[in-house]
Each structure stands twice: as C-alpha cells, then as structure tokens.
Amino acid sequence: xxxxxxxxxxxxxxxxxxxxxxxxxxxxxxxxxxxxxxxxxxxxxxxxxxxxxxxxxxxxxxxxxxxxxxxxxxxxxxxxxxxxxxxxxxxxxxxxxxxxxxxxxxxxxxxxxxxxxxxxxxxxxxxxxxxxxxxxxxxxxxxxxxxxxxxxxxxxxxxxxxxxxxxxxxxxxxxxxxxxxxxxxxxxxxxxxxxxxxxxxxxxxxxxxxxxxxxxxxxxxxxxxxxxxxxxxxxxxxxxxxxxxxxxxxxxxxxxxxxxxxxxxxxxxxxxxxxxxxxxxxxxxxxxxxxxxxxxxxxxxxxxxxxxxxxxxxxxxxxxxxxxxxxxxxxxxxxxxxxxxxxxxxxxxxxxxxxxxxxxxxxxxxxxxxxxxxxxxxxxxx
Ligand code: UDP
Ligand code: GLC
Numbered sequence: 001x002x003x004x005x006x007x008x009x010x011x012x013x014x015x016x017x018x019x020x021x022x023x024x025x026x027x028x029x030x031x032x033x034x035x036x037x038x039x040x041x042x043x044x045x046x047x048x049x050x051x052x053x054x055x056x057x058x059x060x061x062x063x064x065x066x067x068x069x070x071x072x073x074x075x076x077x078x079x080x081x082x083x084x085x086x087x088x089x090x091x092x093x094x095x096x097x098x099x100x101x102x103x104x105x106x107x108x109x110x111x112x113x114x115x116x117x118x119x120x121x122x123x124x125x126x127x128x129x130x131x132x133x134x135x136x137x138x139x140x141x142x143x144x145x146x147x148x149x150x151x152x153x154x155x156x157x158x159x160x161x162x163x164x165x166x167x168x169x170x171x172x173x174x175x176x177x178x179x180x181x182x183x184x185x186x187x188x189x190x191x192x193x194x195x196x197x198x199x200x201x202x203x204x205x206x207x208x209x210x211x212x213x214x215x216x217x218x219x220x221x222x223x224x225x226x227x228x229x230x231x232x233x234x235x236x237x238x239x240x241x242x243x244x245x246x247x248x249x250x251x252x253x254x255x256x257x258x259x260x261x262x263x264x265x266x267x268x269x270x271x272x273x274x275x276x277x278x279x280x281x282x283x284x285x286x287x288x289x290x291x292x293x294x295x296x297x298x299x300x301x302x303x304x305x306x307x308x309x310x311x312x313x314x315x316x317x318x319x320x321x322x323x324x325x326x327x328x329x330x331x332x333x334x335x336x337x338x339x340x341x342x343x344x345x346x347x348x349x350x351x352x353x354x355x356x357x358x359x360x361x362x363x364x365x366x367x368x369x370x371x372x373x374x375x376x377x378x379x380x381x382x
Contacts, residue, residue, distance in 0.1 A: 004379060006033040007095040007118065009088060011059065011104035013041025014242050015270075016213065017296045018125040021155070021178045022101045026052045028372045036091065038084065038105065059084060059104075085111025092118035097150070097382050099123060103141060110148035119150040119382050123176075127162040127314055131290040132217065142167045153378050155294040156315030162291075174378035177318075178296050179371030182363045185275045185303040192280035199266045201234045206345045209236040209281035209306075211274060211297045212288075216248050219287030219311070221255055225334035228260040230341060235261075238277055240270035278304035283344050286310035289331050295319060298326065302362035305355045307344040309337065319366075325358035 006029050010022060023046055026035050030052045037044055038059040047054040059080060089112035092098050098113075098120045100106035106122045113120050122145055128138045145152055145168055152172040154160040160173045201207055208227070212218040220237060227235045241249050256265040271277060278284060284301035286292070291314030298319045301308035308326035310316045320326035327344065329336045344351045364370065 003032055004029065004097065004376075004382075005095040006097055006099050006379075007088075007092050008033060008035040008099045008101060009038070009105040009109050010035065010043065010101040011038045011108075012102055013037045013039050013043040013056075015042050015046065016242055017178070017294070018102055018123075019043045020296065021125070022123075023047065023050065023052075024179050024368055025099070025372070025375055026050070028368075028375070033095070036088065038108070057084065057087060059108075081108055081111055084108045085117075086115050088112035089115035089117030097121055097379060099379075101125075103137075106141070106149075107144060110144045113148045120148055121151045121153060121379055121382070122149045123153045123155075124159055124163060125155050125293055127159050127291050127293045128166045128168075129162050129291065138166045145169075145172065150382055151378060153375070156318050158291060158314040158318065159293045174374075176374045176378050177366055177371050178294055178299065179368040180296075180299055180303055180362065180366050181368055182303050185278075185300070185305075188275050188279050188304075190279060190305070192276055195277065195280040199234075199236075201266075205232055205234050206282045206341075207234045207236055207280065208283045208285050208341060209238060209278060210285045210287065211238045211278070211300070212286070213239045213243070214241040214249050214252065215243070215245050217288055217290045219289045219331070220252050222287040222289070222332060222334050222337060223285050224252065224255045224261060224265065226337035226341065227264065228255075228258065229334070229338050231260075233264070233341060233345075235265045236268065236277070236281060237265065238268045238271050238274070242270075274300060275304060278306055281306055283307045283309060283341060285337065285341075286316065287331070287337065288313075288316075290314075292316050299362050299366050302326065302355070302358035305359050307351050307355055308358070309340045309344065320358075323354070325354065325361055327354075 008026050027050045034053040035047055037056045040056045044054055085108045095118050098109045098118050100109040100122050109120045153174050153176050157175055164170050210223050227233050284306050286298050288311050294315035298308045298310050311331040312328045320328055322328040327340045329340050
C-alpha cells in the first residue's frame with residue numbers, strides 16, 4: 001500500500017494526457033493524499049469518481065492569461081502566484097511532498113517551497129524545446145527546478161534529455177512512464193461494427209483513427225493530406241481543441257471539405273470511450289510535427305491491438321521499435337504516411353504479427369503496477 005502523503009497540484013483541469021496520467025497516480029495514493037486544482041473542470045469529476053479527495057483553489061483570471069509558451073506574466077498575475085503559493089505552503093504542512101503536474105502548478109509550488117512548504121516534485125510532461133517554449137519560459141522553468149525541486153519526474157527519457165539540454169540538473173531526474181489498464185481494452189469485443197454502420201462506412205473500406213486534441217503540432221492536417229491520396233480510406237478524428245486553437249480547427253474543416261476527401265472524414269469531438277473507438281478502427285495514426293514527450297495514444301493503440309503509425313522523435317521512440325511494435329515515419333511527410341497506411345492495410349500477416357508483439361510489450365512495460373512502482377521509487381527518501 002502507498003502511504004506517502006502527497007498533495008497533488010494541477011493548474012489545469014481539462015482532460016489532456018498529463019491530467020489522465022495524474023488520475024492513475026492520484027488513485028494509487030488516494031488513501032493518504034489529496035488533489036488541489038487551480039481551475040475547475042472535467043478532471044475534478046473524474047477524480048471524484050475514483051474517490052480521490054479533490055479541492056479547487058481557484059486561480060484568478062490574470063493567471064489564466066499568463067502564456068506558458070512565452071513566459072510573460074503581468075504584475076497582477078505575479079501577485080496571484082504569490083497568494084496561491086502562500087496558500088499551498090500552508091496546506092502542504094500536512095503532507096510529505098507536493099507533486100506539481102504542470103508548469104503553472106510547478107511555479108506556484110516552487111513559491112510555496114519558498115514560503116516553507118513541503119518538498120516539491122515536478123512531474124514534467126513537456127519537451128522543453130524551442131519548437132514550443134520560448135527561451136524565457138525555458139529559463140524560468142529550469143532555474144526554478146534547479147533551485148526548488150527535490151526531484152523532477154519526466155514522462156520519457158527524451159523529456160529528460162531536453163530538460164538537461166535546457167540547463168536542468170541531471171541528478172534531479174527520474175523517468176516514470178504513463179501507465180495503462182490493459183483490461184479496459186481486453187474487455188471490449190475485437191470487432192466493433194456499430195460505429196462504422198452509424199457513420200455509413202462500407203465494410204470493404206479501411207478506417208484510420210487519430211485520437212488527439214486538435215492542435216497544429218498534433219498534425220491532423222498531415223493525416224488528412226495523406227488520406228486524400230487514398231480513396232478507399234476513411235478517417236476518424238477523435239478529440240477537441242482543448243487549449244484554444246479554434247483557427248486550426250477551422251483549417252482542418254477546410255481541408256476535409258475538399259472534394260477528394262468528401263464523405264470520408266468523420267469528426268467525433270472529445271470522447272471518453274477510447275478503447276471502443278480504437279477497436280472500430282483498422283489502424284491508428286500519430287502525426288505530431290514536433291517530438292512527442294510521451295504519446296499515450298500510441299500505447300493505447302497497442303493495447304487495442306491496432307497497428308500504430310507514429311512519427312519519429314521524443315518518447316515515441318521509447319514506445320515503438322520500428323516494424324516490430326509499430327511503424328515509425330518522419331514527421332511532416334504525408335506521402336510516407338500514406339505509404340505506411342497502404343502497407344498495414346495490405347500486408348495483413350506482417351500487421352497481425354506486429355500488433356501481437358506490441359500488445360505484449362504494452363501490457364508489461366506500461367502496466368499500472370509497474371509505473372506505480374517506478375513512481376514510488378522516484379519519490380523514495382523524500
Ligand atoms: N483522448 C481522450 N478523448 C479524446 C481524445 C483523446 O480521452 O477525445 C485521450 C487519449 O486517449 C490519450 C490522451 O487523451 O490518453 C492524449 O494523450 P497523449 O499523450 O497522446 O497526447 P497529449 O494530448 O497529452 O499531448
Ligand atoms: C503531455 C504530452 C504527451 C504525454 C502526456 C502524458 O500532454 O504532450 O506526450 O503523453 O503529457 O505524460
């Protein structure tokens with residue numbers, strides 16, 4: 001039984017990959033721990049469903065306007081950070097450690113430490129590279145980590161290497177992968193036909209799914225471009241624009257409206273029944289245009305026994321061994337993606353061998369018990 005008393009702090013409460021990852025660790029420590037959310041949202045209900053103690057300590061509007069990507073903060077938001085930091089310091093006196101699950105959560109936790117709060121573990125889910133984070137943001141994040149974090153948990157070795165390259169101390173790092181319950185996939189019938197019937201997809205057509213928030217760097221446009229060259233393929237887009245990005249959604253709708261794709265792109269928005277939906281597909285695409293810190297959807301595809309076609313880089317390389325447990329292709333290349341799709345749909349023996357090997361790996365390497373053990377070791381001695 002896990003007995004460490006952890007105050008989990010999360011700024012955001014939308015259900016992105018980092019928050020879904022938090023659900024598993026918060027559940028594992030629920031008897032002795034609590035989650036503090038700095039905004040309200042769907043994560044709160046999911047935590048309550050799991051009987052995790054959760055509280056919302058509402059951050060103010062000015063804090064919401066601080067851009068993580070640019071590191072810009074107004075004086076008012078600095079005041080808010082200070083106020084929250086003090087509150088968290090006070091609250092953390094009843095806990096062994098603070099676990100900060102995102103960057104803003106980490107900044108207020110670091111301030112809490114300054115005010116005498118419990119030791120801080122930053123769970124870093126992002127690759128701190130110039131693609132997504134400004135130099136100022138990276139400098140602030142890494143300096144705060146070097147000064148105030150007792151440990152930095154990273155979701156892949158790639159995330160850890162980027163942290164070090166940005167100036168972070170190597171000795172702070174511990175790698176803990178995301179964990180998954182294989183049972184959630186195993187209990188679903190392998191042939192899910194209802195959705196395809198509802199969407200009017202003929203039996204002899206292949207369906208490729210993408211399960212990501214709508215965001216430019218997730219690369220839905222690459223999948224649509226690839227599919228436009230394969231007239232027998234239908235595309236299932238599952239996910240919503242979780243962090244703004246309405247413009248990108250608009251751009252995608254325009255691409256999907258072109259004649260070569262008409263009637264072949266199916267939009268489902270944000271869904272919670274991922275195992276069922278994955279099992280309705282013939283393959284799953286991951287198209288990130290920048291290195292993916294971890295890539296939960298790839299492991300989920302493996303557990304659903306569907307071939308994953310993913311872009312090389314970041315954590316993806318730690319999940320897929322090319323042609324053994326999935327296909328790896330360079331990012332931003334619709335032509336190679338179309339070729340990979342053609343291969344998995346036509347070479348059935350190769351594909352079924354690959355999905356079985358991938359399933360076996362995913363069940364062990366990314367099981368909830370194994371990642372919880374890694375988590376326990378990562379916080380040992382604090
Ligand atoms: N997901 C979901 N509903 C959706 C789309 C995605 O629950 O409509 C889940 C998906 O199954 C995965 C997570 O969101 O577990 C996305 O995590 P990932 O690491 O792939 O990417 P992130 O969005 O965190 O960068
Ligand atoms: C972040 C990353 C994603 C990772 C998830 C869980 O959202 O973008 O790659 O899988 O966190 O660690």
